[in-house]
Amino acid sequence: MMIRLLRGVYGIWLREVMRAMRDRGQMVGGISRPLIWLLVLGIGLNPYFRGEVYGEVRFVVPYTYVQFLFPAVIILNIMYTSILFAVSVIWDRQFGFLREVLVSPMPSWLVLFGKILGGSTVATMHGSIVLILARFADITFTVTQGLTAIGLMFLLSFGLTSFGVILANRVRSFEGFGVFSNTIILPLYFTSSSIFPLDPALSRSQTSVVYPEWLVMAIQVNPITYAVDSLRGVLLGFNQFPAHIGPAVMGTMAVVFFIIALWDFRRP
Amino acid sequence: MNGKARLAGSPFRWGPGLINIAVITLIIFAASFLPSDTSLSQLRKSGILKVCAPYDAAPLVTSDPNQPGYDIELLAEAASRLGLRLSINRNPAIGADFNARNWGITRSQCELVAGGVIDTPATRGFLHTVPTDIETGWVMIAKPGDMPALAGSRVGILPGASGLDRTALSRVLRAENVDTSLIRAPAQLRESIENDTIDFGITDRFSAARIADGLNIVWLTHPDLPRYSLAIGGWKGDSSLHRALRKQFGDMRDDGTLRAIRDRYALGEPESG
Numbered sequence: 001m002m003i004r005l006l007r008g009v010y011g012i013w014l015r016e017v018m019r020a021m022r023d024r025g026q027m028v029g030g031i032s033r034p035l036i037w038l039l040v041l042g043i044g045l046n047p048y049f050r051g052e053v054y055g056e057v058r059f060v061v062p063y064t065y066v067q068f069l070f071p072a073v074i075i076l077n078i079m080y081t082s083i084l085f086a087v088s089v090i091w092d093r094q095f096g097f098l099r100e101v102l103v104s105p106m107p108s109w110l111v112l113f114g115k116i117l118g119g120s121t122v123a124t125m126h127g128s129i130v131l132i133l134a135r136f137a138d139i140t141f142t143v144t145q146g147l148t149a150i151g152l153m154f155l156l157s158f159g160l161t162s163f164g165v166i167l168a169n170r171v172r173s174f175e176g177f178g179v180f181s182n183t184i185i186l187p188l189y190f191t192s193s194s195i196f197p198l199d200p201a202l203s204r205s206q207t208s209v210v211y212p213e214w215l216v217m218a219i220q221v222n223p224i225t226y227a228v229d230s231l232r233g234v235l236l237g238f239n240q241f242p243a244h245i246g247p248a249v250m251g252t253m254a255v256v257f258f259i260i261a262l263w264d265f266r267r268p
Numbered sequence: 269m270n271g272k273a274r275l276a277g278s279p280f281r282w283g284p285g286l287i288n289i290a291v292i293t294l295i296i297f298a299a300s301f302l303p304s305d306t307s308l309s310q311l312r313k314s315g316i317l318k319v320c321a322p323y324d325a326a327p328l329v330t331s332d333p334n335q336p337g338y339d340i341e342l343l344a345e346a347a348s349r350l351g352l353r354l355s356i357n358r359n360p361a362i363g364a365d366f367n368a369r370n371w372g373i374t375r376s377q378c379e380l381v382a383g384g385v386i387d388t389p390a391t392r393g394f395l396h397t398v399p400t401d402i403e404t405g406w407v408m409i410a411k412p413g414d415m416p417a418l419a420g421s422r423v424g425i426l427p428g429a430s431g432l433d434r435t436a437l438s439r440v441l442r443a444e445n446v447d448t449s450l451i452r453a454p455a456q457l458r459e460s461i462e463n464d465t466i467d468f469g470i471t472d473r474f475s476a477a478r479i480a481d482g483l484n485i486v487w488l489t490h491p492d493l494p495r496y497s498l499a500i501g502g503w504k505g506d507s508s509l510h511r512a513l514r515k516q517f518g519d520m521r522d523d524g525t526l527r528a529i530r531d532r533y534a535l536g537e538p539e540s541g
Contacts, residue, residue, distance in 0.1 A: 017285075018281065018282075018285055020285075021282075021284075021285025021286070021288055021289060022284050022285050022288065024288060027288045027289070027291075027292050028292075030292065031292045031295055031296055034296070035296070035299055039299065039302065042304075043304060043305070046304070046305060046505050047305075047505065049504070049505065050503055050504050050505025050506070052374060052375050052503075053369075053372070053373065053374050053375075054368045054369070054371055054373040054374075054381065054394060054395065054501075061393060062389045062390075062392030062393050063392070064396065064504050064505050064507060065505070066304060066507070125289075129292065129293065129296060130296075132293060132296045132297050132300055133296055133299065133300050134300070135300040135301070136299065136300040136301075136302060136304055137304070138304065138507040138510065138511055238389070
């Protein structure tokens with residue numbers, strides 16, 4: 001019985017992964033984002049953050065701007081793939097695939113688990129592809145660091161894919177979902193200390209002198225901030241926040257969002 | 269049976285997806301070889317690699333043309349392999365003040381900084397560092413014989429101008445209830461040790477080596493006082509130059525050049541404390 005259930009989960013997972021791998025449009029999105037963000041934005045802004053006088057730089061963090069941006073671009077790729085994966089839930093609902101699967105002997109939570117696992121695998125793949133650009137960003141990491149980063153990517157992907165399913169259950173048309181995802185992905189990304197650093201050497205009141213209080217607050221309550229920070233910790237060896245917060249936030253997101261997605265999924 | 273049905277269940281069903289993955293991997297891999305800045309190409313145009321260095325930070329930089337120092341020989345060899353000529357810009361402020369801002373080094377004066385740059389996160393906030401094979405850190409220096417225990421002892425501190433973490437040292441010494449006195453010059457430290465005014469001295473590795481004749485030097489080992497690699501400093505953002513330099517250092521390590529230069533300057537390690 002157990003084996004049959006696992007084969008069912010495997011079947012759903014395989015369907016999602018195969019479909020994503022064969023979708024050239026999705027694959028193009030997966031490479032165009034890192035190329036634009038790292039090659040164009042990273043190089044474009046790099047001169048503004050480089051040193052001109054020893055001891056006087058605006059960007060007092062132990063890496064270059066392209067290195068700083070690199071982990072954030074991985075997260076951006078994961079966010080788009082994970083959240084937009086939920087379009088497939090709307091698709092499956094509209095074309096009857098979900099109905100067929102839900103009348104099978106598999107429990108509905110396993111059906112959802114298989115789908116989310118598939119989406120998470122695809123999102124992790126899209127995040128991992130960015131690691132190939134590490135040479136360009138002048139980042140070196142060991143196999144252990146690489147595997148840890150991929151593990152963290154998967155944890156985040158699982159949480160965000162579940163989050164996407166929650167959104168898909170509330171927005172039931174393709175058009176509505178497109179607007180919704182853009183109003184969520186980009187604000188979450190820009191307020192995650194992804195493209196500008198909060199100087200960890202500064203206290204809260206000092207930071208508020210550099211940035212307005214509302215922006216600092218938005219960054220600190222945004223869970224993606226801690227995902228970006230966690231990946232920076234693994235790949236660059238530098239954290240703006242205590243290192244344990246990132247994995248804890250991502251783990252909590254994965255569990256809580258999956259439970260809410262399951263709750264929604266079981267509703268008629 | 270149609271084609272799709274034949275593919276189902278066979279390993280070939282992965283084919284189209286894997287081809288897509290291979291194509292995007294190839295595109296990204298090719299993009300990773302694009303130069304990220306113009307620092308190296310500009311240098312190749314000018315043909316000169318300018319290095320800011322102190323007048324004397326032996327054994328890393330010296331004023332002796334026959335033995336110009338470990339850092340200088342390392343950079344001369346790397347520059348020659350890159351097809352560049354090395355030009356040293358001596359700066360008297362380096363080594364006289366531990367605050368790098370007071371050295372007044374600008375991008376127009378030099379592409380690299382040599383002669384005691386320590387590869388710490390604080391340094392990396394201001395410079396891109398390319399580590400060399402040499403380590404530094406706090407050492408204890410005392411009369412020959414057993415090194416006295418740290419706790420409760422009388423210690424002379426010669427902080428020097430190195431970029432080691434003075435705050436961490438001060439924290440450790442306070443925690444160990446050490447009676448400290450500040451020493452201004454290497455000669456004064458040696459005199460204090462010989463006169464038994466202090467039980468031992470603490471300073472950076474190379475300052476200790478200058479006055480070590482007949483004295484015992486060991487690393488000051490403490491979890492809060494790590495040893496750091498020495499490095500060549502470069503401007504943040506000049507990634508293509510630093511990558512080329514790192515590659516040259518790697519090649520020199522592989523073909524034994526690095527070891528030969530190190531041996532010429534007798535850069536042995538102090539004992540472990």
